[in-house]
Amino acid sequence: MSLVTDKIISKPKIETRDLGLEMTENNRSLIEISNFDFFYGEKQALFDVSMDIKEREVTAFIGPSGCGKSTLLRCINRMNDLIEVARIGSGKITVNGVDIYDDRVDTIELRKRVGMVFQKSNPFPKSIYENVVYGLRIQGITRKSKLDEAVERCLKGAALWEEVKDRLDTSGLSLSGGQQQRLCIARALAVEPDILLMDEPCSALDPVATAKVEELIHTLKDRYTIVIVTHNMQQAARVSDRTAFFYLGKLIEMNATDQIFMSPDKEQTEAYISGRFG
Amino acid sequence: MKRYFHEELEEIRSHLMLMGEKAVESVKLAMQALLESDIELANQVMESDDVIDDIEKQIDDEVVRYVSLRAPVARDLRLLFVAIKASHDLERVGDEASNIAGRTKKILAQGLPIDAVARVPRMCELAINMLEDSLRSFIQEEESLAYSIVGRDREVDTLNRENFKELVELMKSDSANVSACTEMVFISKSFERIADHAKNIAEEVFYLLTAQSLKEVTRGK
Numbered sequence: 001m002s003l004v005t006d007k008i009i010s011k012p013k014i015e016t017r018d019l020g021l022e023m024t025e026n027n028r029s030l031i032e033i034s035n036f037d038f039f040y041g042e043k044q045a046l047f048d049v050s051m052d053i054k055e056r057e058v059t060a061f062i063g064p065s066g067c068g069k070s071t072l073l074r075c076i077n078r079m080n081d082l083i084e085v086a087r088i089g090s091g092k093i094t095v096n097g098v099d100i101y102d103d104r105v106d107t108i109e110l111r112k113r114v115g116m117v118f119q120k121s122n123p124f125p126k127s128i129y130e131n132v133v134y135g136l137r138i139q140g141i142t143r144k145s146k147l148d149e150a151v152e153r154c155l156k157g158a159a160l161w162e163e164v165k166d167r168l169d170t171s172g173l174s175l176s177g178g179q180q181q182r183l184c185i186a187r188a189l190a191v192e193p194d195i196l197l198m199d200e201p202c203s204a205l206d207p208v209a210t211a212k213v214e215e216l217i218h219t220l221k222d223r224y225t226i227v228i229v230t231h232n233m234q235q236a237a238r239v240s241d242r243t244a245f246f247y248l249g250k251l252i253e254m255n256a257t258d259q260i261f262m263s264p265d266k267e268q269t270e271a272y273i274s275g276r277f278g
Numbered sequence: 279m280k281r282y283f284h285e286e287l288e289e290i291r292s293h294l295m296l297m298g299e300k301a302v303e304s305v306k307l308a309m310q311a312l313l314e315s316d317i318e319l320a321n322q323v324m325e326s327d328d329v330i331d332d333i334e335k336q337i338d339d340e341v342v343r344y345v346s347l348r349a350p351v352a353r354d355l356r357l358l359f360v361a362i363k364a365s366h367d368l369e370r371v372g373d374e375a376s377n378i379a380g381r382t383k384k385i386l387a388q389g390l391p392i393d394a395v396a397r398v399p400r401m402c403e404l405a406i407n408m409l410e411d412s413l414r415s416f417i418q419e420e421e422s423l424a425y426s427i428v429g430r431d432r433e434v435d436t437l438n439r440e441n442f443k444e445l446v447e448l449m450k451s452d453s454a455n456v457s458a459c460t461e462m463v464f465i466s467k468s469f470e471r472i473a474d475h476a477k478n479i480a481e482e483v484f485y486l487l488t489a490q491s492l493k494e495v496t497r498g499k
């Protein structure tokens with residue numbers, strides 16, 4: 001039955017199928033969070049959180065609103081330093097082996113290595129071009145050829161180049177919501193981070209724009225380590241390699257995403273992902 | 279827009295095709311082993327059953343994973359249902375081929391009257407044609423081909439009944455034939471079942487392509 005054979009041959013062999021799990025085991029931990037307690041004033045927001053985040057994977061944080069996902073995400077690049085009442089109780093976070101709360105850490109440098117994309121896209125009221133090179137200008141880079149190169153590279157990296165290459169001088173605010181979010185991702189890429197933190201990056205987007213950002217995340221994980229907070233469990237299932245489920249400031253369960261969605265270890269996780277919560 | 283995970287559906291499709299190809303090959307080789315009294319070949323068929331079982335297991339895992347992670351709907355969802363059902367039919371086809379090979383070995387150890395095999399090649403040919411057509415209807419997404427398979431199992435059923443009568447006569451005429459002819463009764467039944475599985479697959483493909491039940495559409499055909 002040559003017909004069947006013809007179709008099969010063009011496909012990868014069955015044995016070589018990679019479920020993604022094999023790769024997962026080999027990736028090294030880039031971010032290590034150990035016994036981390038975190039407070040806003042008297043109120044404790046994170047309780048004894050420990051987890052490893054692997055290099056060049058997408059890790060999703062899920063859990064009901066207020067469970068501490070954004071708080072933990074912001075701790076990874078010390079964005080919480082900007083909140084006056086915020087303080088660490090105990091524990092530590094290392095990035096690439098370095099304790100990021102060590103006094104000697106330069107937070108500007110840290111936030112260059114660990115970029116952030118927010119829920120609400122927030123382009124500056126400047127041209128598309130200037131939005132992308134913003135971080136580079138702050139670093140004192142002025143050479144046009146270098147900036148031009150970065151604009152093209154980052155807009156391509158953010159899957160936006162084809163849509164805007166003929167109007168780089170128009171305002172970033174003139175773009176659609178989905179385009180603005182990809183512009184913010186391009187801006188984050190410009191300073192060449194290793195890690196991208198994304199806090200509900202699609203929550204303000206329609207399904208098509210969401211799909212585009214998800215596709216982008218899928219391509220970015222070849223080069224970046226991505227941590228994404230999402231209230232959309234289907235999105236976590238689609239884009240992530242690992243999923244961490246939080247409840248009331250505690251990490252309940254973290255595992256390979258297919259494991260979490262096919263057979264979670266904890267009853268609370270199962271109740272949450274199957275919509276039987278509360 | 280095509281999403282990156284849609285390739286996983288293609289993968290499931292191609293595993294089903296691979297499984298179909300292996301099942302067809304097993305049936306053909308089982309027939310050949312019987313006609314050519316080839317014990318080696320019979321052994322080979324029995325061994326290859328594990329490969330078919332493994333592919334079914336893999337398809338099951340892939341389908342569960344896809345359903346868990348990708349929220350499939352409409353035709354994508356039907357493909358996954360069909361993959362589960364058709365792979366189960368193909369696994370059964372592999373079992374039948376393996377049964378045929380096992381019984382062939384027993385027959386070869388004791389000899390068989392030539393008449394006892396007479397209708398089997400025709401049954402095998404019909405069953406394999408049905409199986410190949412049902413798989414082709416899947417690969418080429420031809421609902422008319424899937425539709426045309428309905429009713430084609432009747433000739434196989436008839437041959438099986440005739441075979442049974444003939445085998446009973448052979449057993450009556452010479453008690454030395456009883457054990458080998460009994461094996462042939464089962465072999466004949468195996469081919470009939472293979473045709474049934476082919477018909478099931480055709481129904482499944484028809485459902486995949488049209489979202490309709492072939493049984494309902496052809497009621498009274």
Ligand SMILES: Nc1ncnc2c1ncn2[C@@H]1O[C@H](COP(=O)(O)OP(=O)(O)O)[C@@H](O)[C@H]1O
Binds near residue numbers: 045066067072083
């Ligand atoms: N800036 C802040 N000041 C005081 N409390 C805060 C602040 N940000 C968050 N919280 C509290 O910390 C807890 C966790 O919030 P958050 O990390 O935003 O949760 P999530 O992102 O999972 O919805 C909540 O109880 C929230 O009210």
Ligand SMILES: [Mg+2]
Binds near residue numbers: 069070071199229
């Ligand atoms: Mg939040």
